[in-house]
Amino acid sequence: MVELWDAGVPNVHFLNHSSAEFRVQVRKCYCEGHCPNRQSNGTCEIKPGGMCFTDVEAAINDDGVEYPLRRYGCLPPDDGTFMQCKGHLVPHRQSKSIQCCDDADFCNRDLKISYPERPEPDVPGFGTQDNLPFIVLLTSVTFCLTVFLLGIAFVYMKYRKKEAHGKFGLYSKGYPSEKCPNVDIHRPLTSLIEQSSGSGSGLPILVQRTISKQIHMVQSVGKGRYGEVWLARFRGERVAVKVFFTTEEASWFRETEIYQTVLMRHENILGFIAADIKGTGSWTQMLLITEYHEKGSLFDYLQDHCLESNGLLVMARSIVSGLAHLHTEIIGTKGKPAIAHRDIKSKNILVKRNGECCIADFGLAVKYLSDVNEIEVPPNIRSGTRRYMAPELLSKSIDVNNFEAYRKADVYALGLVMWEMSRRCVTGDKLKIADDYAVPYYDCVPSDPSCDDMSLAVCVKKLRPQVPLRWETDPVLRTMSKVMQECWHHSPDARLTTLRVKKTLARLEPDVTVNIV
Known part of the structure; x- marks a missing residue:
């Protein structure tokens, strides 16, 4: 082998x-x-x-x-x-x-x-070629998250800066202290307002920036759906401070914007002093500082006071005068746009010490800019008070692109306010008679009516407040009853204008003295 x-x-x-x-x-x-x-x-x-x-x-x-x-x-x-x-x-x-x-x-x-x-163990980590995609992904996510957080921080800081200096353009950057060299902030409140441009924008911007630090709250005098009203002291004088809820930011902004409209100041429109934002890191208060009227709203005043015919006429004239000023457009280099209130009611009218009234609460007001034919509608969800809504508002048939429709809706509500005042006017030479205070449609709808309740009464049944026969015995009440019925006419085109109402009331005893019972 x-x-x-x-x-x-x-x-x-x-x-x-x-x-x-x-x-x-x-x-x-x-x-x-x-x-x-x-x-x-x-x-x-x-x-x-x-x-x-x-x-x-x-x-x-x-x-x-x-x-x-x-x-x-x-x-x-x-x-x-x-x-x-x-x-x-x-x-x-x-x-x-x-x-x-x-x-x-x-x-x-x-x-x-x-x-x-x-x-x-085979766990993704650093230092190996196989883990390179994981490292790139982790780095990218970390970078994107950092940029996102920095963006949020930037927006937040910008918002806080706006809030500190007055938001929505309330306090312009073009108003540093050196641009107000003649402003003496230690002067009385009245002289400070008079020293401003006269355009109706209240105190000079420099003073408005710091007013919240100088306000001393005294007591609460009222509370509503928008916020709370306080009696306060500023430079030794009494002022009213309207503190808005945080949910009513749009109303605060709109009302401030309306008050600062050029040529807005009028004796029968609530005097605007300043607007400011007061807050810390955890809470914010939006303040609107106005003149203080101790007699309160017309709604509260009529509950406890009766009126003589002369006093009724003074109040009615002043309300119509203020509303007519709002509705009127003033053409000029610094003109005033036409403004519709959209929430005329007795609670939004204040009684002054001299017996006249002034219109307040412009959170729903709209401006008409005639040069561009545009209506500035406020960006809030409030739609007015249902009891005072005109038929076209209740039926949603109003032409929202026609500013005249808003003015006619104000006139309808004005007629209801005149009816409220007229009920409290006494008649008779020896035996003074006056009706108890009541809100419009008190006998037709519930105390807190819905839109359907009001629509049924006003649009379908076409009901209106009753006019007592005793008004025929007084010349002022007789004229007032005719005017208010033309104001609350079902057809908007048939209603009077505020200027027409003002002229009609002006023909009734031009010189009257207020006599309140």
Whole structure:
């Protein structure tokens, strides 16, 4: 027998070279834990191309202690022996080492193999090429979040800065102290107002900026849906401070804007002094400072006082005069736009000490800019007082693009206010008779009527407040009754204008003295 080793096929012995008969030499390996057919430790055989192997991997015993688990065995040539001997015997187990040999029988028993180190868990982190997408994503998200937070901080700081200096353009940046060099802030309140431009914008801007710090609140004198009214003291004089709820920011802004309209000041419109914002980091108060009238609203005054016909006439004239000034457009370099109040009622009219009245509360007012033919409608959700709404408002048939429609709605409400005052006017020479105070439609709708209640009474049934027969005995009440009925006519086009009402009342005893019972 001649033994030959071929370069490509080891372990081959040719028995008869001339007849090309041969046999394959089988190599033996030591096996333990990886023996074929589950036999006990001992010997396994490999064919040419196979390998003897020894591996070791980390294992856990019943006590939870880690120990090295060694195995010996044979790798057949058809099982990817080369790749397995490169460490891929169990690809998903990285805590394993393996070595192979085929140079002698039982060669794998003497292979020295070290215990493998357990790798760190495969968690995305830094420092490896595989984790580069994760690093880029994390960096991008962090950058975007930082920019977003900086943007929010910038907007917040800008808002706070606006709030500190007066928001919505109330205090312009063009009014630093050096632009008011002649303003003496220690002078009396009246002289300060007179020193202003005369346009009806109240105190000079410099004083308005700091008025909230100099106001001393005395007591609350009223509370409504918009906020609360306080009696306060400023420079030793009594003023009224209207503190708006935070939800009524739009009303505060609108009313301030209307009061600061050029040529707005009028004796029968509530005198505006200043507007300011007072607050800290946690709360904010929007303040509107006006003249204080101790007699209160016309609504409250009529509850406790009766009127003589002369006093009724003075009140009616003053209310119409103030409303006519609002409705009138003044053309000029610094002209005044036409303004509609949109919430005329007895609670929004104040009684002055001389018996006249003045109109207040302009949170719903609208301006008409004739040069651009545009109506400035305030951006708030309030829509007026339902009891005083004109039929076209209740039925939603009003032309919102026609400013004249808003003026006619004011005239309708004016007629109802005149009726309220006339009920409290006494008649009779010896026995003075006056009706108890009542609100319009008190006998037709509930105390807090809905739009449907008012629409049914005013639009469908076309009801109007009753005119007592006793009014015919007094010339002032007789004229007032005719005027108010023309004011609350169902058709807007048939209603009087405020200027027409003013002229009609002016013909009644031009010189009257107030006599309040």
